[in-house]
Amino acid sequence: KAGVTQTPRYLIKTRGQQVTLSCSPISGHRSVSWYQQTPGQGLQFLFEYFSETQRNKGNFPGRFSGRQFSNSRSEMNVSTLELGDSALYLCASSFDGGASGANVLTFGAGSRLTVL
């Protein structure tokens, strides 16, 4: 059973550019969520998508956006990159991300973004 696949694994951008990261969830999983990991702030929730709808959003500026396609694959986009956006971006999928919170999230290896 294939895991969560994130592409690209590494990328370097300059300030002001934009970036798109991709995530393919485990087959059958309909919930995809995104997290940002930095040494200073740790792991922070960005947003979660279920059946192509954003269900929940963390406390990030509007430069951070995402979407989910009908096959559950998801993309996140960061526009007008800032140095502070340098981070490991982790995608996680779960079967339905149910309201109980008991669903297990399976994480991908992450996309490491460096902004120069």
Next chain:
Amino acid sequence: GNSVTQMEGPVTLSEEAFLTINCTYTATGYPSLFWYVQYPGEGLQLLLKATKADDKGSNKGFEATYRKETTSFHLEKGSVQVSDSAVYFCALNSGYSTLTFGKGTMLLVSP
């Protein structure tokens, strides 16, 4: 709001020593609790979970018990190995896929 507090690391142990990593949480309602582990250059892997009070999660020799009265979910292992060296994250999920993580605790095990 929800929050998770973990003991700061690094925790440095010799092989076969006993491990405890403390974790306490603040949350509304009855969250599920998790421990994830991150090896260098990799994403997060689920280590164990507990979904209700007094549940004990266990995996690969690691254990943690959901203590509602003390709002804690401490991670323990009786005998650590060099291969356990990693960063350990305590997390809670109070709904959907929104995990709240602790800052992480680095464990270094020497032979």
